[in-house]
Amino acid sequence: MPGLDPSSSGGQENDSPDLDDTEAKIGLEERGASGGVLDRVLSRTRSRSSYLDPGPPPDGGVRAWTQSLCGHLIVCNTWGYISSFGVFQTYYVSALGHPPSDISWIGSVQIFLLFFIGTFSGRATDYGLFKPTILLGSFFMLFGVFMTSLSTKYWQLFLAQGVCTGIGNGLLFCPTLSVLSTYFTTKRSLAIGFAASGSATGGLIFPAIVQQLLYEIGFPWTVRVLGFVMLAMQVIAVAFTKQRLPPRRSGPLVEWPAFRELSYTLFSLGMFMNFWGLYFAFYYVGSYARNVLGLSQQQSINDLLVINGVGMVGRLVPAYLADHYFGPLNTLIPFACVSGILLFCWAAVSSSGGLLAFDVIYGLFASGIQSLFPATLSSLTTDLKKSGIRMGMVFSVVSFACLTGSPLGGALIQKRGGDYLYAQMFAASALTCGCFTLLAARLVRTGPRIMARV
Numbered sequence: 001m002p003g004l005d006p007s008s009s010g011g012q013e014n015d016s017p018d019l020d021d022t023e024a025k026i027g028l029e030e031r032g033a034s035g036g037v038l039d040r041v042l043s044r045t046r047s048r049s050s051y052l053d054p055g056p057p058p059d060g061g062v063r064a065w066t067q068s069l070c071g072h073l074i075v076c077n078t079w080g081y082i083s084s085f086g087v088f089q090t091y092y093v094s095a096l097g098h099p100p101s102d103i104s105w106i107g108s109v110q111i112f113l114l115f116f117i118g119t120f121s122g123r124a125t126d127y128g129l130f131k132p133t134i135l136l137g138s139f140f141m142l143f144g145v146f147m148t149s150l151s152t153k154y155w156q157l158f159l160a161q162g163v164c165t166g167i168g169n170g171l172l173f174c175p176t177l178s179v180l181s182t183y184f185t186t187k188r189s190l191a192i193g194f195a196a197s198g199s200a201t202g203g204l205i206f207p208a209i210v211q212q213l214l215y216e217i218g219f220p221w222t223v224r225v226l227g228f229v230m231l232a233m234q235v236i237a238v239a240f241t242k243q244r245l246p247p248r249r250s251g252p253l254v255e256w257p258a259f260r261e262l263s264y265t266l267f268s269l270g271m272f273m274n275f276w277g278l279y280f281a282f283y284y285v286g287s288y289a290r291n292v293l294g295l296s297q298q299q300s301i302n303d304l305l306v307i308n309g310v311g312m313v314g315r316l317v318p319a320y321l322a323d324h325y326f327g328p329l330n331t332l333i334p335f336a337c338v339s340g341i342l343l344f345c346w347a348a349v350s351s352s353g354g355l356l357a358f359d360v361i362y363g364l365f366a367s368g369i370q371s372l373f374p375a376t377l378s379s380l381t382t383d384l385k386k387s388g389i390r391m392g393m394v395f396s397v398v399s400f401a402c403l404t405g406s407p408l409g410g411a412l413i414q415k416r417g418g419d420y421l422y423a424q425m426f427a428a429s430a431l432t433c434g435c436f437t438l439l440a441a442r443l444v445r446t447g448p449r450i451m452a453r454v
Contacts, residue, residue: 080202117170128247193319203308
């Protein structure tokens, strides 16, 4: 029978291996396909892992120093504008007829919001919202400047220059410095010092513009010129700033356990005391020149230009010393000590030459405090992913010192009948207490070792 034909049977048996070969090929293809998918998944995982771990900070190079340059421009627009408030203080007192303590609240609210909002903007930066935060901050800052140009009453200036610009500064300052600190290790103090020296750049540019234009084109257009200059710098800065570390989406808004570190708590308290008295001279040196020494408006603005202008050197030199020799906290302590002594000495100034000498020396040492503050704070943070929140927390602490320091000084001037002695002693005492508190923070962190670098 055909079905029993050996050749037929053999043919069926020969067909089986063909089917097995086909199944084997299909299996190999399936395994190959799944293997390709697995390889792609692993490749993406490895790629994502490399994203989550960007590696150590570059600590130099074009990319890192570009961030420092952008930080310089942003600080120029924030702290530089605030440091120039002395020229507005003198003008507003004469134009509005309000006492100095009332006018100083405008500048104090700017600094308060710059620091206080740091808690929230710093956490937003850690969360990965760096770009949206600085874009929103840029809008508020520039909107406040242009609204200031339209203001004619005290409450309008308070809302525009104090509140609106202050909110913008708060959304810009802490994120910029916290991101910058992640690009550097051994050169961090110098990089942050260069960024902080933007305050000196703005402190020279903005008062000079006001000095040249205020009586030529009037207050509204002078402020608009300032706004257009700030707009140009802000566009460059926002375009090139970039967050290096991946977002840290978990974690609280405030890291309360950080205050269990005694050195961190003492540092926060010490900087509160320092900032309580630090800005009194920057706000009132122009008024002192006019009201006490009888100098002209032009000479009073020149004093403000000097005290701000020397800040370029005063920010870079201590940052270099901190990086290469002493460490940021070791450098900060003597700068706070000398600044307090100089404020005591200010009470003895009775001539234009003496005031100029005070402007130069105090501007150098007080600027050193401002540049070393964020550098020291970042050195107290071992986990760079928490740099934003921990920096913002201390900023919020010192914000209340900045809010009340200058108005307290103004109130003391009024109580003394226009004499500056009480206010000078208050500011000097605050800085001296801050110096001793920072010294205690250093002893807690290093022990009695004199040569310890921290």
